Structure formats: structure tokens, C-alpha cells
Amino acid sequence: MVDMTAPDLDLKTGSIDDAIANLKEKFPDAVSDDTRAGYGGVIVDKGQLREVAQYLKQNLGFDYLSSATAVDYLGEGQHTTDDHLEMVYHAYRTSGGSALVFKAQTDRDDAVVPSLVPVWKGADFQESEVYDLFGIKFTDHPNLRRILLWDGFHGHPMRKDWKEPYYEEEAKPFGSRWPGGQVHRAEEKTIFGKNVQYPADIDLSRLTDISESKLYEGFGMGVDVQKVTHDGVETDQLIVNMGPHHPSTHGVFRMIMRLDGESVRDLEPIMGYLHRNHEKIGERNTWLHNIPFTDRLDYISSMGNNHGYVLAVEQLLAHNKRWKPPTYRAEVLRVLMVEMSRIINHLWAIGFWLNDIGAFFTPVLYFIEERERMMDFFEAVAGSRMMCNYMRFGGVFADLPERLRSTANLMNDRVRDYNTMQFLTEMINERIPRTIDDLEELLTENEIVKVRSIGVGILSKEDAINYSTAGPLLRGSGVAYDIRRADPYSIYPELDFDVAVRNEGDMYARYSVRVQEMRESIRILKQILPRLEYTANESATANNGSHGDKAPLGEAYGRVENGKGELGYYVVSAGNKRATSNPWRYHVRAPSFINLTPLGAMSEGMKVADVVGILGSIDIVLGETDR
């Protein structure tokens, strides 16, 4: 038995290497170094996984489980000769520092791993996702279910031997495109045929029953009402479905609630309506192909999505001999774009949150106006307003254009012709700050906003960490954890800004954090402007000439502080001798998804109308939640 009584302060702040050494000392039989080429961290025997995790959290201070995901090493042949499934965990300290990566391996045919939900509640949805997509069972998981797919789905799609309908080849580029490429539509191949598979034991005539009954059973009742007694008065508790087509859910998202009058007793979020298995697509793609696909995750801040992904892949590419890291100007441009995206994201989040609590569309339209202008800029630089596809490995797509303009090519077109730098300067120095001032004038002291949001949807500091929440949700609960400071990347170490944080943990605190963060972003942007000036002669596109970049073998986890929280990409290059053109594993640690884990807990005891606001204050985008 491990001694867990006396946590040692020194151990909680020491380096990662110290922590690993200590871990190996404590668990000599269970913990061993991961010695595969390009890999780091430790491999933990799954029999003692939970003890090790507990020790990590209690004694070594790794209180924050960022990401939990799996990899299928079927027929990989380079890193491992035996086929197995592997759980990969990234744990951090909220005091800052890099990750402690630990892994647990399990057999493919009988995939069982102890659940870590008793240690970190943030593992809840993530383990459900792994169960859904990989078919690993987690012992003692409180609510293991297919979280993204429906119950009638056949197989576990992220396993390497699962093939999608219209399957063509393992990896792109597909051979049928060139030199003898004749176009065909996928649907023509099976114009009336079935390409859907069902599990053998499913009765298709009872589809709705099968998929829903399990959900309702989780609430301890059927679809019928249940009688409860309040002070001698008999009333009914009933189950209400909110969504998937409900205007307040910001997309196709459903909440099942058990209501006692107006109060919510239980809440279960149901998602996956927009699921397209982004990760499987990503594994068919080449490394480069994935960049525009990341745009489609959190489509409000596609620049940030690009950034996280290129950072992850650049970690691998950096082992290449001829690798040239991004120039300073490229980094400056990246930060410029990402910070503008953050402002857009927060304006959007606040605006729609206000819609949810009743300020219908007046404020949000004021914010959209500003967003439009910033997107004009994105469009002129990157070519698209939302699907920016701007960053490349080792640089960016293109430098700033001289002027934001075009000559007319369509009838009746009107030209806007400004100098880019002048536009940026005016936006950053005048327009955006003015909008934020307006926003505060309109809302911060507004009595209705305050009444609706103060004390509603409270998430305590401990819970916020325990549930692996990220972004304004985490910082609104008093945890000053911002990856730009805690585990810095790009040029953030040299930039001067503060981490916005509030202690109350309610909706109003999250709102304040967002406003403060926008102000900090302006502060960063103001420091970016002179940097843009004096790097004007540097190239930003230096290293993006090749379309077939091959990544050396290994794993990498790149994460950025996106508007919605920590966006992480876990990528593995494997399966080939030296370098690969396609990811073996491509996982997205989606803040919108994981931030929903505490939704049920936050909504308990609240009114139905508040639940809508709480969901809005988390700020999710379903493109990212469902992937």
C-alpha cells in the first residue's frame, strides 16, 4: 500500500524528471520509462494505474488531467511488434510546467483499463469517448456510454481495422486521382445500396426504444412522470428533453433534464449529432491536409485551431535535419491572428450568452459588426473569413498584403482600398477598444445581467480543476491557469500581459474574465504592431515550400490557449521505417467537449432558464464538441 498521508511540498513543484524518478522509486514494478524512439513519459502497468494516478495527483501535484486518449497499434511494426491498444494521459500542474505523460497498454481483444474518474472527474467524457471510438472498457466508470455515436453503431471506428463506407484506401493521396483519374461520385457507387452496418443483435424495428431507454434508465426512471412529495403536497417529477433543435443550445445539442417543478434535479448532455469522426479523417489525411480540416473544429476561431496543430506537428518535424523553424515574423503574424481570433471568440461568446439570458440580439449585433471588420482583414490576408487555413509548418501561408483591396471582377462590385497596416492600427488602437468600452457600458453594470448571472452556475475552484475545465471557465473559478503563461509557446514569454482571473466561479465571473481577456489581447496586439513594423523585411513563409513534409517517428502534444480553453493536439507518427507522410494517430483535445463535463453538476438545483445561460457561459461550438 502506498503512503498517501504526507504530501511533500518539494515533490509538488519539482521538475518532471524528478517526478518520474520518484514515481519509479515508489512503484518499481508498475512504472517503466517509455523508451520507444521519439516517445517520452512512462508506461504504467494497468493493474496499478489508479494507484499511480492517485499518487501523481496527491503527492506529486499533478492535479490537472489535460487529455486522456487512446492509440491503436495494430500492425504498427516499428515501435511495437505486438498489437495493443494504449491509453495516453497528459497530466499537468495548475501551478505551471510541462506535461507528465503516462500510458497504459491493454490487449485489443479484451480491452479493459481501470477508469480514472475516481481520481480526476475530467476523465469522464474523455473515457466515454475512448470507449465509443476504440472499444476500451473502463472498470468503475460511473456512466460508460457511447457518447458521440449512437447505440446502433457497428464497431469502434478509430480502430485501425474499421473501414468507413466508401472506403477507398488507407491513406491519401488516393491512387485513383492521377494519372488516370476519372471522376466518380461516392454515392454513385451505391446509389440505392445500403452502406450502413448494424450490430448483429439489434432489432431495427425498435431503434428508438433501444437508443433512448438506456439514457432514461440512467435517471432511474422511465419516460413516465414520477411522484414526489413536497411538504405533504404530491407533485410529479418529469423528464424534459431540451434540444437537439433548440435555439438556446447553439447548434444540435441536447440536454435531458429531470425536473422538479422549475428546478433541475439531474442533467445529462447528449451530443454527437454533428459527429463526422474528424480524427479518422485526419488519419487518412497527410500531415498538411489536416490544416484546413482543423478550421472546421471551432469555426469561430480557426486561426487558433491552425496554431495548435502546426505547433504539434512542428515538434515532430523539428527532428528533421533540414528543418527550419518559423521566422520571428511568422511568429509575430501567428500571434496577431490568434489574438484577434480570441477577441472575436469572446465577443461572440458574450453576445450569444446575452441572447440566452434575454438580451436578444441587440448587443450581439454590435459585436458582430466588429467581428465582420476583423474578418475582412482575415479574408484579405488568408483568403477566407472563417476557414482561414493560414498557418503552415514552419511559417504562415502568406505575409500581410500591402493593401486590403481588389479590382472589380464582378458586376456592380465595390472596392475597399486601405493600407493594411493603417487598417490594423486603427482597429487595434481605436475601434476594438471602443467596442469593448461600449460592451462594458452596456452590460457590466446592467442590473438585469447582474441579477441573472451573479451566483448562478457556480463551479468551485477544486471542481474546475478536477473536471479538467479550461479557458474562461477555469479562470472564472479562481484558477490563474493560462497556457500562454503556464507552459508558454511562440513569442508569448516576451509579451507583457496579465492572466485574467476571477474568484466567484459564477456566470458573471466568466463574463468578466472574457472582457478582461479581450483587454489583455488588445494589450498584446499593441505590442505586436511595432514588431510587425521592424520585421517588415523578414520572410514569414520561409519554410512552407513542400507539400509532402514527412514527419520523423514519435509522438507530440501541442496545445494552445484558444478562446474556449486548452486546445490540444496529440499526434503520433508511426508505422513506417523512418518518417511518415500521414499521422498514425491524430487526436484533438477539444475544450468545448471537455468543458461540458461539469454542466450537469453546475446545473443541479438551478432553474430551467438558468441552464440555458449556464450553457452559454461555458461557450461551446458544436463543430468542436462533436468533432
Place this chain on the structure above:
Amino acid sequence: MNGQGLLKGMLLTLRHFVESYADDIKYGFKKFSPDVDNFETRQGTQTRGVFTVQYPDEKLAMPERFRFVPFLVVEDWDDELNPGKDWCTSCGICAKVCPPQCIWIVRGDDPVTGRPIPEPEAFFIDIDICMNCGFCAEYCPFDAIKMDHDYELASYDRTTNHVFDKEKLSKEQRYWKNLAPTRAAEEADVRGGWEHKNFKKSWNTTKEQAQSAQAEKDTKRDEVRARKAAAADEKPAASVSDGPIIVGQPGKAPWEESEEIREKRRLGALQRKAIRAAKRGDG
């Protein structure tokens, strides 16, 4: 005082309201007149009022880098030496770099030697699949594929209209120069002139060459036509039943059509599919 915050907010709303009209007055209510071009002010960073564009009566010009479904650059149709010559060499890079794999290219082969020639025989882009990422334009080594600005591509029948072939994709180089003057000039600079030198061997450089090439092309075309006619005589309507393929009633949206027409349309699609399959020889 209670209610103060609320009042402040309402004043702000009022200010926005007034500003939107003040702006109109400033332009003498000519804001939406087609003759007055005050777009730069209306859309600029300094404007305080409404900046909405009355689409489709008004349209904003796209910035140069705007990207929508790609097109293939060819020499101008009235070019003296190489009218309509493809810039594309069918190298296949765009097909490989396309993330959703919506580009299909048939590489051109010399009919005599069987060696590849720098010019595509066929080129398809399924615009339903294209995600407008711009990679094809970015990585094409011959500047032969570029992103278009024409975003109004909606149509009533996606099954017949949305696979663009080479003919539909090809646009003259002067169109590209017009669309993105800065970029086109930069690229020409790198190439060392507007004409392509990289693969000049197959390009005509003198008038005589152009004429003989044209003559050769004409005979080839006649030959192909004759061969096709002969083939058609041999097996009349091999794989499909007779009758024209019905596409629909002109002037009617598909959902307004009768059941009967819709059924015919469906059969038409199947017919076309069969024809294509027969051409491919797999079915």
C-alpha cells in the same frame, strides 16, 4: 442607484440608433445610390453607422487572395501563338495535395510514343467536395491553377452541374491578371515574364509553328470525329434505351415539378450513370 446601469445601456442603444441615421444624412441619403461610391468610408474603420451591404444589389469586391472553387489558367483564346494552351502540365501535385481529394486528372500521353506530355487530357473538380482550401493554387509549381472569386455557384441540380470538367474550369490568363493583379505580377516576376518558359518545348514560339500545330490539331480532331462516328454506327445506343435524357421543365424549380417528371429525372440520372460506367468499361 438602482436602474442606472440599465439606463446607461439604453442610452448607448439610442446612440447607435441615432448614429445609423446620422450616417445617412452625412451622405445625403445617397448611401445606396449606385453612382456615389462612398464604400470606402462606409466600410472603413472610422464609420459609426450601419455598414450593411445590400446584397445582391450591392456586392463587395473580394480581396485578391479570396478563394473559391479553383480554375485552370490557359493562354488567352486570341493569343497568336498558343491560343487556349493549358498552363497545366498534368504533374498531379494539386491532385495529391488536395485534402478532400476532389481533383481528378487524366495525364496526357503522346499517342505515338506513349510518353507523358505536359498537358492534361481531362481535368475534373467536384465542387461539392472542394473545401476551398487553396492548397492546389498554393502548391502548383506552374501557377496553372488559381482560386476564383465567383462564389455564386448555386444550382438546382447538383448531379449534373457540380462536377466541373476542363472546359468549364479553363479561364484565360487575362482573367487571372484582372482578378489578382499584384499576385499575378509577382508570379510572372519569379517566372521571368508572362509566358511560361519552364516547359517551352511544347509551346509554339513562331507563327509557322503555330499554324502547323493548328493544322495538326484540326486533322486530329477530324480523325477523332470520324472514329467516333464509326463507333456510333457500329453499336447504336449500346447501353441505354432510346429517348432523350430529360433534365426538367425550363423555368421550374425541381420541387415544383410533377411526380412524373421527377421520376424521369431520376431515370435520366441512372442512364447517365450507366453511360459513364460503360465508358469506363466497368459495368
